[in-house]
Amino acid sequence: MMMAGALRFWARGWIADVYLRPPFHFTYPGFSWVRPWPGDGLYLHFLAIVALSACVALGLCYRLAAALLFLAFTYVELLEKAAYLNHYYLISVLALLLALLPAHGAASLDARRDPSLRRASIPAYQLGALRLQVALVYVFAGVAKLNGDWLVRALPLKIWLRAHTDLPLVGPWLADVRxxxxxSLAGAAFDLTIPLWLxxxxxxxxALVCVFGFHAITGLLFPLGVFPWIMTxxxxxxxxxxxxxxxxxxxPWRRPAAPRARPTKGQRLALAALALHFTIQLAAPLRHHLYPGDVAWTEEGGRFAWRVMLVEKVGAVTYRVRDPATGRRWRIDPEDRLTEQQAREMAVQPDMIREYARHLADEFAARGVPDVAVYADAFVTLHGEPAARLIDPDVDLARVDEPLGARPWVLPRPR
Structure with a gap:
């Protein structure tokens, strides 16, 4: 699946469209130094992802290949924040777990070449780690649905289903609010309980039939990419x-030797790494409770939290730039300067709106106009509600830093 995904990215021209052509990239805090390879380097990088995926699937140089696959794929994800998707994050997480776990003890080329690698069984924690990771994705996706918009108002599903009323046979049903x-209720119940039923x-x-059916339906109705098939x-x-x-x-070549009875030093280190990993995995989806307001509106704590297909959110942003020294003013529409994907994602993400404001200030400084003030007129509509301001229009975003706590310049969701 990883091989097909990387080749699909190449075939559709997304390597150039997402990573090479844009003159500006939105970055994650602490990773602004990550930049695309020069020349044809990024194309070669995607070929490396294909090759590493094949090595992991075949169990060839497995531990090294899994570690390099994690690094190679995560590097791509760090290049552009606007391209963040839950299933890309999941791929990085699973690749990291595979690098920590010896999943090449049977039915692998490594085990065929080196009989000492063969195992009749593995410690329970190793399979348990993968199971727990999958279960956490489902459960936190379900927990995120426990809100009034999803459970009481059936939003945004009510909006999305109306777009498919032209489908044969089922189309008229999808127009029914009931x-x-x-x-909505079934989706929340499925996510919260399916690991137990399996x-x-x-x-x-x-439960397995429900998994196939659920992910097939969501994959056909909604633009979820490879996420439904990865979860299946x-x-x-x-x-x-x-x-x-x-x-x-x-x-015969798949028949492993007797299992090791005592944990090795490497296994103990892997256990410690897994304990740290799952501490983060449990905390990250809950961190939005540390911030005031609705995470669907403020987006504080929204990434890396398995909030899958929860909002219908559209925004529009224009910037007002003022030179305090001369009083000159400029109005900038970022849609004229960013890719469609970047402009769409930035318009609803306060941290990206601030980041681009800082970029505009740096751009004006490079043109000989230092210390400009940059303000944002950002309007967002959530779940079809009337558009409302997302950002305080009187705050100079070129002067504010990304805080560890709540962003005081993000306005609350109107009720």
Whole structure:
């Protein structure tokens, strides 16, 4: 799947459109130094992702390939904040876990070349780590749906389903508000409970059918990219550990030696790393509770939190630039200077609005107009509500830093 995704990115011209052509990139705090490779370097980088994905799938130089795949894919994600997607983040997380876990002990080229790598079994924590990661994605996606917009008003699902009323057979149903409410409740219940149903032997078959059906429907109705298919494949980790061996059979080269009885130093280090990893994974989706206001509006704590397909949000931003020394004024429309994706994402993300304001100030300084003030007229509509200001129009964004706490220049969601 990773191989296909990287090749698809190349074939559709997204490498150039997203990473090479834009003269400006939105970056993550602390990673502004990450820049695209010069020349054709980024194309070669994507070829490396394809090759590393193949090595991980085949179990060839597995530990090194998994570590390099994590670094290679995460590097791409750090290049452009506007391209953030939950499933890209999930790929990086899973690649990191694979680098920590010896998943090449059976049915791998490494185990075929080196019999000492073969294992009849693995410590329970290793499979448990992958299961826990998949379960956390589902559960936190469900927890994020426990709000009035989703459960009571069936938003934004009610809006999205109306866009598909032209579908044969099911189209008229999708126009029914009761269907939107039922699907909202079912979606929340599915995310919150599906890991348990997959783990319980009595409900496993029905749960697996629900997984295939749920992700197939969402993948067809909504622009989720490879996320539904990644989650469908990942859900198989919650099945009994013996199912791949029963499915593939026990060819001689797949038959591993006896398992190690005592944990090694490497396993103890991996356990410590996993403990740190899951502490972060548990804390990150909950951090938005540390900020006042609605995370769907302020976006504070919204990334890296498995908030999947929760908002219908559209914005428009223009900047007012003023030179205090001369009184000259300029009005700048970022849509004339950014890609469509960058402008769309920036218009609803306060941190990106501030970041571009700082960029404009630097740009004017380079043109011989230092110390300009930059203000934003940013209007956002959430779930079809009337547009409202997102940013305080009287705050000079060129003078504010990104705080650790709440952003005082972000206005509250109107009620």
């Amino acid at each position: 269907v939107a409410h039922a699907m 783990l319980w032997s009595r409900t496993r078959v029905v 494949a990942s859900a198989l980790l919650l099945l009994p550990a013996s199912w791949p061996r029963r499915l593939l059979g026990r060819a």
